[in-house]
Each structure stands twice: as C-alpha cells, then as structure tokens.
Amino acid sequence: MASGAIGERVSAYRRRRGLSQAALAGLVGRSESWLSQVERGLRSVDSLPVILDLSRVLRVEPEKLIGRPWQLAPNGDPAIDVLDEVRGYFTRYDDLLDPEPKGPIDQAALRVTIAQAHQTYQAARYGAAIGQIASMLSTVDQASRGPTAARDKELMLGYVSAYVVTAKLLTKLGATDLALLAADRAANRAMEIDSKVARGMAAYQVVCALLRADRSDDAEHLAVKMAEQVQAGARSDRPTIVSVAGALWLIAAVIAARRMDRDQAWARLDRADHLAGLLGEDANHAWTAFGPTNVKLHRISVATEMGDAGEAVRLAADVDPAQFPEGLTSRRAQVHLDLAWAQAQRKRDAEATLHLMEAERTAPEAVRYNSLVRELIREMLARSGKSQTSALNDLAVRAGVID
Template sequence: MVSGSIGERIAAYRRRRGLSQTTLAGLIGRSESWLSQVERGVRSVDRMSILLDMAKVLHVDVESLTGRPWQYAPNGGTTPADLDEVRRYFARYDHLLGEDAVPILNSASLRSLAANAHQRYQSAEYDGVVTDLPEILLAADSLHRVSGTEDRREMLLSYVSTYVVAAKLLTKMGAADLAQLAADRCANAALEADSLEAQGMAAYQVVCALLRADRPEDAESLALKMASRLATQARSDAPSLVSVAGSLWLISAVIAGRRTDRVEAYGRLDQAERLAAMLGHDANFAWTAFGPTNVAIHRVSVAAELGDAREALEVATAVDPDALPAGLNSRRAQVYLDLAWAQAQRKRDSEAILHLLEAERVAPNAIRYNVVVREMVREMLARSKRTKFTALHNLAVRAGVLD
C-alpha cells in the first residue's frame, strides 16, 4: 500500500494508472483545480462517494486511499457489542422446529411497545433500544405466527412498526445484512396488510438498507418509484401518507446529491417541500419527523453531499432545530453535524468543533455512531497540534477515534 496522506496516495495511484489530473477529475465529476488542491493537501476529499468513485477509477479499494479500514455507510458505523444478541435472534428459526413462543401481547400492546422503541430511537438512545430489541422482535414474531387472529390487519400494522424501528437501528449500527432482512419482513407484512402507508414505510427502510449495503442505484430507483406512487394519493387529510411520501423524496434528494446531480437533488427537495406545505406544520407522522423544518435540514445535508460548504452554511441560516417536535434529538443534531462538516472543509476547525459539541449535547450517540463525524475528527486531528486533553482530543475519544 502506498504511504502518505490521502492526497499523496491519490496522486501516486493516479500516476500509476497513467492518468492526468484533468482526466481523473473529469471521470469523478470534479474540477482539475479541486483535485490539485486535494493532492497537495490544501483541502480534503469532501464526500465519501467521491472516494468510492476514485477507488473505482484507480482500480484500488478505498482503504488504499485512506490508509485505514473504511466502511461505506449513509450514516453510522461503530457497532455496540450487544448487537450480538440481535444477530443471534435473527439466526433463530424456532417456527421451523415447531417451537413457536406463545404470544404474550395483543396487537395494541405490541404497537405501544414499538412506539416506545421509536421514541427512544429518535431521541438517539440507541444502546437501550439495541438491548431491548430481541425481546420486542420475539413478541412481534410470536403474535404474527398465530393464525386466525381476529384483528390480523391491526396486528400486521403493529408488526410493520416493530420491524421498521428494527431496520432503522440496524442500518444506523452498520449491520447491512440484518437491516435488509428486517426491511424485507416489513415489506411482506405491509403487502399482506394492504396498507399503502405501511408499504411506503417499508420501502423507506429497504432504501436505507440498500444504501448501507452500497447499492445506491437500487436504493434510488425504489425511492423514486415509491415516492411517485404515494404522491399521487397524498392529500391533507392523510398526513401519514403525506409524511412517508415526503420522506422518500428527501432520501432520494440525498442520493442525488451523493452522485453530484444538483438539478435532481434540488428538484426532489422541492417535491418534498410541496408535501410539507400540504402538511402545514412540523410533525412526526409514521415516525418520519417530516415537515417544513426537516426539509430545511435536508437542504443543508444535500449541500454537504454536493460538497458545497458555502451553500450548506447559507441554507442553514433558515433552519430552526427547536421548531421540531419534542424528542427528535437525532434530527436536531443533524444540522449541527452538517455545519461542522462545512466549517471543517473551510479549515475553520474551532467553529467545526463547536458545532460537533452542540450536536453531542443534543444527541451524544449521534457523534459516536456517525462515520462522517469520525473521518472529520481524524482530519482535524491531523491538522492540529497533537496536544492531549484539548476539546478536539476529548471529542475524538468520545467519538471512538482515539482510545
């Protein structure tokens, strides 16, 4: 493996492939001056997808460019040790052995249990949800396998809600295989329930799982098709349907941003904004956190995905995180994470650290389970005076970057 900084590695592998800066920059959709600055260490690579594109063009893996293990992810990375219990649960097939557990909950109780898990997830209390998840899934599966249930549709909707929060959490934790399995169980139950809203919720989780598995093309196709399908049925007296449709437009905008398609990204944000206007206020229907403020937060995120630090800082001035409903800590933290990224790209590390500290104050786990944050902290550490017990050093320890 070539040694040196990321910029030096990129330059070495580029020369090994016999490519000029102009050619490589064109192949990854960036300017020659941008690539020159990266190779000279003047600026950092501003998006994960750019590293992936470079690796493909240069015929190397991403680790060869970064010099350390790398996991592509939409958001997340560090896996808690007790996820092992969740993995063991998914490996159980008691029903094939005739060992089904007797249901201990009815549909209403299961939905209440799932709602509590959703609330804790949205408050970024990930560790607690991980601990409780096997028990919650067991309750859902045992009820699901009871034939002839009188309220079967209600049970199916409760089951979907349960596996939606499971898929969210597993995607956040980086367990792509389990996230896809959970999302698939959502989809099957949503189809049986004949609920368009539930199908949209399941589709969103499949999209997130596909992104985690590094399949952005498949994720984008599903997001767009389902968003378009739901949008035809969206109306002001169906707020959950509006919210799910809007969320699918938002994630499709982020995907477009990752492949540097500015027109598509902002066009999809506009579609989401129209649905937010139909909804009329910030809300959390179907556990989407969808509304005008979340659209505004995504405008910052899309600017960050496009690598436009100046735009991210500008559009952030229109965001009021306190306008979100209570409990949506992870959404509140996101705008501070994007602002930290923008300031770090401009090498204003003091401002970046302040934004990261604010994000940590709002949702501590939003720092530890975010791969972008850890890469940002590593870059700032490389630029800093290696003094222990500074704010950056202490943040790096809490984020899992340093021991």
C-alpha cells in the same frame, strides 16, 4: 509518500498508476462521482474495506494511502459488540423449530413497546434501543403466527412498524446485513397489507439499507418510484400519507446529491417542500419526522453532500431545531453534524469542532455511533498534527476514534 489528505493521496497514486477516475471507481465498486468527491476533499473514506480495496488497486500500503498510523484508520463501528443479542435472534430462526404461537399476545402492550422503540431511536439513545429489539421482535413474530393474524390489519401494521424501527437502528449502527434482512421482512409483510403507508415505510428502510450497502442505483429507483406512488394519494386530510411521501422525496434528494445531480436533488427537495406545505406543520406521522423544518434540514444536507459548504452555512440560518416536535433529539443534533461537515470542507476545523461538540451535547450517541463523524474527526486530527486542540483530542476519545 504523497502528501495531503486521503483524497489528495488517492488522486496522486491513481495518476501514478495511469488510471482514470472511472476506471479506479469501477475497480473498487464505487461510482465515479463518489471518487471525484473523495479526491476533491468533499467526502472522506469511512470504511476500512474500501481503503484496503483502494490500496490493493493502487499498489500502495494502506498506511501510505491514509497518511497516518493504523490506530487512526477507520476501524469499524463501536456499536457492533452490542448487537450480539439481535444478531442471535435473526440467525437462530427459532420460528422454524417452534412455529406455534405460545399463547395470546397483549396487542395493546405490544403497540406501546413498538412505539417506545421508535421514541428511543429518535431520541438518539441507540444503546437503549438495541436492548429492546430482540424481545420486541420475538413478541411481534409470535403474534403474527396466530390463527387470525393475517386478517388483523392493525397487528400486521405493527409487525411492519417493528421491523422498520429495527432496520433504522441497524442501519444507523452499520450492521448492513441485518438492516437489509429487517427491511426485507418489513417489505414482505407490507406487500400483504392494503396500506400505502406500510409499503412506503418499508420501502424507505429498504432504501436506507441499500445505501449503506453501496447499492445507490437500486436505492434511488425504489425511492423515486415509491414516492410517486404514495404521493398519488396525498391530501391535506391524510397527513400520514403526505409524511411518508415527503420522507421518500427527501431521501431521493440526498441520493441525487451524492451523485452530484444538482437539478434532480433540488427538484426533489421542492416536491418534499410542497408536501410539507400540504401538511402545514412539523410533525412525526409514521415516525418520519416530516415537516417544513425537516425539509430545510435536508437542504443543508444536500448542499453539504454536493460540496456547497457556503450554501449549507447560509441555509442553516433559516433552520430552528427547536421547531422539531418533542423527542426528535437526533434531528436537532443533525443540524450541527451537517454544519460540522460543511465547515470541515472549508478547512474551518475550529468551527467544525464546535458544531460536533454541540451535536454531542444534544445527542451524545448521535456522534459516537456515526461513521461519517468519526472519519471527519480523523481527517481533522490528521490536518492538525501536533497543533491539535485539546477539545478536538478529547472529542476524538469520546467518539472512539483514539484511545
């Protein structure tokens, strides 16, 4: 059996098979830059289907490839079981059976419900948020079928916002098929409204869902083109437009980093930084969490994505998570999640564990429902062997990595 972490094993078995990185990447439906990052230990493999594809092409047993027992292999998302009600709502298509609205909708109450869903999501209370989704979507769908709904711009904006937060949550929980469906419904309705904000919000969620589905080229094209369109209307007296454009540039920067395009990644961060300066504050317009601190956080994320762990740690010294507006718990935790990944890249697992514990203290579900975090923990467990600390082992249990 080849020794080392999964990236080293993939590299060894690839060379044994006489395959180039480009060839192997193509055979498993991934980019060459992704495989390069895996082999260099900058990115792990957080998907069991991908491991099975790699093992099939490389003609090795999956356990030999991952170097550990199956119970420590990527095993899906612990949130999947709680999605039954939401999946049922999407797959029943009740609207086809009963297309008539059931009565007047209290639009003020609906707006409050949608706002609460966004707030619960941003607080990283994903279990509570998923419990709100089916009822919220049922109400917003009924409201959109009213005789005057198509002319009610505020109601249609509410529809887009409801499906946007649904797509956010489903993407976070790894339900890619449902996330794409929710983002598509938001996008279709946004195209009927004369609103760059609605189109930008919907586009952002389509981008996130496409990334989760490994459609990075399509995601990048949409993110950049929509960012350019929305930014054309950005002015200091239009903070929501500024925020949506900035959020799109941030996700576009992350995509560039994933394909190791350093120049594009930093250039897009600079465009976001300019918009953050135009905004002039850390805010949360259109539920984007956009502002100067979020741009700084994304600089850490981009550096980590490209394997510049030392740069990520250096940049973190300039980030104060307390600057995020109240309620953005997930953003505060993300600083520590990025630093945990950076320290793990440096093989400083004790520091990585401390950052994961701090992220868990800040937002427990941001750790438990994060596939990258779970695979990061698996890699550290594999490296530590019998010398693993009780802190890491206990964290692995709480994150659902081991029983």
